[in-house]
Amino acid sequence: MTIATRPTDADVTAFLEGVPEARRRAEGHSLRALMERVTGEPAVMWGPTMVGFGSKPYTNTTGTNDMFIVGFSPRKAAISVYGVQNHYGPADPLLDKLGPHTTGKGCLYIKRLDAVDEDVLEALIRQAWEKA
Template sequence: MYELKTKENDKNVIEFIEQVDSPKKREDAYRLLDIFTETTGYEAKMWGQSIIGFGRYHYKYPTGHEGDAPLVGFSPRKAKISLYFATGDSKREELLEKFGKHTSGKACVYINKMADIDIEILKQLITQSVDFLTNLYPEKS
């Protein structure tokens, strides 16, 4: 059976950020930490070795595969900063058109630095992702 490697854990978010080599990237990580915390209202948690996630949802695919994931998150990686937002919502693409300098993969949006992006659009992307995922995967009591 497949086991997820990226699980929420008790590692310290600040200690992780302090280990980021580049002073500029470390500064951007602290700015992102503030923005994501303020926008979501969730406490930052480490997911796996290098993702700082906010909130959580439980997904289950038609194939039977299921697991938990953060609603949104980021990772200050060596090459670029990875931002994790929900996929599958057309509003995401509209917001990304106004976001600033970035590239995107299937699940990630990559930026070089905070100065390249529009912070207000970032906040909208965070809110849109949280709303989309909490509606798609409502918690069951």
């Protein structure tokens, strides 16, 4: 089995510029800037559609692989934010203060970046980064 979620040499700026919807494209650039500021790491493409920051080993049924610590993907329906949603325990109380969002097993989904509290989003990213 080939793991698709690996760091690539693809250009993050070119990927974000290729996002079809103007609002989602702008949100991608904003989230990149926020995550670069919080993590102090450059954005790296992981697979064809995810922008990640840092890396750490994880183990699952395919063995031990590397995965980014925090990241995002500007998808059509919502921005998927990775690394800030704890799928092993109770939801972070900060999520109650974030604004409109949904969560999945390991993802935070935001339909409009301008509808959430950016300070709370930054705190979630910082917390995830520091715990890694």
